[in-house]
Amino acid sequence: MHEALTLIVVLLGSAVAAVVLFRRLGMPPILAYLLCGLAAGPFGFGWITDLEGIQHLAEFGIVFLLFTLGLEFSIPRLLTLRRVVFGAGPLQVILTGLAVFAVMRLLGFSSLTAGITGCALSLSSTAIVIRELIGRGAVNTGYGRSATGILLFQDLAAVLMLVLLPLFSQEGNDNLLGMTALTLGKSLLLFVGIFIAGKWILPRLLEETGRTRSDEVFVMTALLLALVAAWVTHWLGLSMALGAFLAGMMLGESHFRHQIEADLRPFRDLLLGLFFISVGMLVDPNLFASQWHWIFLAAVSIMLFKGLLIMMLLKLLGDRTEVGLRSGIILSQCGEFGFVLVALAVSHNVMTPGKAGLLVSITVLTMSVTPALIQNSGRLTRRLLRPWLSVPDDAPLSKDIQGHVILCGYGRVGQNLMRYLGNFHHQAIAVDLDLVRLQEASAAGEKILYGDASRKDILERAGIERARLLVVTFDNARLAERIIHTVRDINPDIRVLVRTRDETHLEGLIEAGAAEVVPEVLEASLMLVAHALMMLDVPFERVLATLRKTRRERYRMLRGYYHGDSFPTSDSAGNPYRLLHAVTLSGQARAIGLSIEECSLKDVEIREIKRGGQGEENPASDTRLQADDTLILYGPLEAVEAAETKLLGG
Structure with missing residues (x-):
């Protein structure tokens, strides 16, 4: 009994460790189980x-x-x-x-x-x-x-x-065809x-x-x-x-x-x-x-x-x-x-x-x-088929075209944007590396160039010197930053609009020279907010003013959220992930009676104070904290934990 229990514990323990390791490496968990079997079997440790x-x-x-x-x-x-x-x-x-x-x-x-x-x-x-x-x-x-x-x-x-x-x-089965027919009949x-x-x-x-x-x-x-x-x-x-x-x-x-x-x-x-x-x-x-x-x-x-x-x-x-x-x-x-x-x-x-x-x-x-x-x-696939796929001739853009839009990437977002620009009589040209997409779009008469949009010669063929706007339509912040630097060297006056998934790279892209950055997750949140408010009969002017204010403040209100069990340790850029965390000042909390400035919280921002059922967003630094206040903290995990300790009794 003891040996069987030990064996079960060893097998389960090794399987859990192997599956976790293989998932971190992006490999199928099936391989982890096979490795455990190899280790436990007669050709391994002989367990x-x-x-x-x-x-x-x-x-x-x-x-x-x-x-x-x-x-x-x-x-x-x-x-x-x-x-x-x-x-x-x-x-x-x-x-x-x-x-x-x-x-x-x-x-x-x-x-x-x-x-x-x-x-x-x-x-x-x-x-x-x-x-x-x-x-x-x-x-x-x-x-x-x-x-x-x-x-x-x-x-x-x-x-x-x-x-x-x-x-x-089955050995010695002379009537294999008959047995097969019988088996299929039973089935x-x-x-x-x-x-x-x-x-x-x-x-x-x-x-x-x-x-x-x-x-x-x-x-x-x-x-x-x-x-x-x-x-x-x-x-x-x-x-x-x-x-x-x-x-x-x-x-x-x-x-x-x-x-x-x-x-x-x-x-x-x-x-x-x-x-x-x-x-x-x-x-x-x-x-x-x-x-x-x-x-x-x-x-x-x-x-x-x-x-x-x-x-x-x-x-x-x-x-x-x-x-x-x-x-x-x-x-x-x-x-x-x-x-x-x-x-x-x-x-x-x-x-x-x-x-x-x-x-x-x-x-x-x-x-x-x-x-x-x-x-x-x-x-x-593209690399293997490149010798057999012909690239349509894409002569340099006519110099008569001025003030056009350049779309970097011609996936679903880029194609939708091209349609709307056409509806508003704005000329646009796209740059994409997908040969199949290029052939189909060219056959439909759309203006599209084959190439890497971060390369100077490709952007020059797209008329970057005369363009009014450049839009990065794909979610690749590092490549978008390279495109911005190349664009700025050629045409410092052009405005650049960048799409990203979330706010992780927002500040870096703005510093690189992007005029606007659209984080799609935050924009989806804003659209839900707008629709919800209008369905609750909030005047459209107030809803529009809220959206404009949020965007003007670069989505400050939308950054950070309660992650739950799935909290990541760092974002895609490798920076410590920032989160929201609620702390209630009860009992003998040290921060009661102190101002926010006197609390000396490092790398943490108090987003909101909830007091008596009411919330005060972005409180002033001289705001005094009271018993039963709930503070909404925003910052990296370690800094938030240190701030909580200091507020409650550190």
Whole structure:
């Protein structure tokens, strides 16, 4: 008992530390679990020797993974992306699997091992790719939709692989075709049964449990549904994962979906972590050290092959070359379902742990570079396609044009600004580095130059000497500062308007020479304030005066807020983050009776004093503090903490 408890503590402790470290490095947490398994397994420190026992428990992680995958699986979405799902998806999986199978056979591996390897390497990582696309707001872009469509089919293919693998692993099975047909027939009957249950029985059951208003009962019911579906398929001689997936898919269309998903997520994440730890135990570091060159070659080869194949398939379906290539780069890695297939193959004794370790090493290597590839996929796509993309001729701006506007960046903000400038009969020219955007805008007859807006020669081609206004439309404060310095050297009189995300770089950009800086987060707050006040029948003149005053004071009232648990230690420029913090002077607080000036607070500003239900903003330095006053402090974290100590009794 003591040894088991020690083992659990060590595994959980190492997993927590590894996941935190990998998240800070921007790497997938799956790799952290694999590393923990490597350390705890027989090839590491040898903390765990009973691999079979832990693998049986870890299988439930796969059950819950497939159940939540079914919950998220949307048939309407599948039909929306059917061109990619049923066009590029099947061809990508089949052609990649066949290519890997052929290479493995040429290298002398058995047909079964080559087939499993081909299936495992043909799949990409849904967990990593979808998370990155959502985080970057790219799900509804052209490449985001293409990548999502292919991943949808890969998930379906993975379920089918998990169903058929135990069947192919049986030795001496002479009637393989008949057994396959029988298995697919059972799966179809199971689908019909679960569909009937999911349509008429399960919703009523969940409604009854919901009426109890007991979280415990609802969680237990959700757990029971996933496990019963897995048990039924196991009893029928099918994969437990299939039943879990079908049950999840049936419940995915109900209004209980989000609650079930939230309730099961802790169990899924914990058991999946255990599953990936068990997979990591298959990796032999000595084998990796002796075969690292082959592992590296295999990882690079599979990523290049998948990337180019996906690009060509999407190109055949009518997508633009850049969309196909970017989708290929994003989906070039191998995925977590490869680990599931490998673990299942080892448990059925159709693949040795040594071969499984090599396959896991290849998959880990491809997954480790995926976040960086996705982050730089746009830049990499442009660089790779640059020799084949023609830049439209952009002759220098006519000298007859005077007082025009130069837009640095022609994304969504730049294009919207160009339209409104045209409506008000102001001439404008844009500068952008996106060749595809350049070609489309030029074909539409819009004035746009290709180049880096921080370069002097590009700005001169845009007529910077004669321009009246320059607008930086993208959120990159460092590049904006470089542009301002270049502009000031050529035309000191031009006004510069800069867009930023928040107030972090506001003062620096003003000092560099920007006439106005528009922090979009603060402007969004101002717009909400304006709409709220007008909906409360505050006169428009007062609302407008408030907006003008706030902007004139450079958003002083809007800076700083109560961060809660997500407080960052520094801003994007590396400066200590500033926050708001409330301090109430109660009891024997030292500051009672003193003026603000006499308190001698360092690096901290008192934004407001709340007294008797009334607030006084920006109090004078000679204001005397009274008992029960609430002071709203603004400043860096350490300075605010020091000020609180001084006010209360320091």
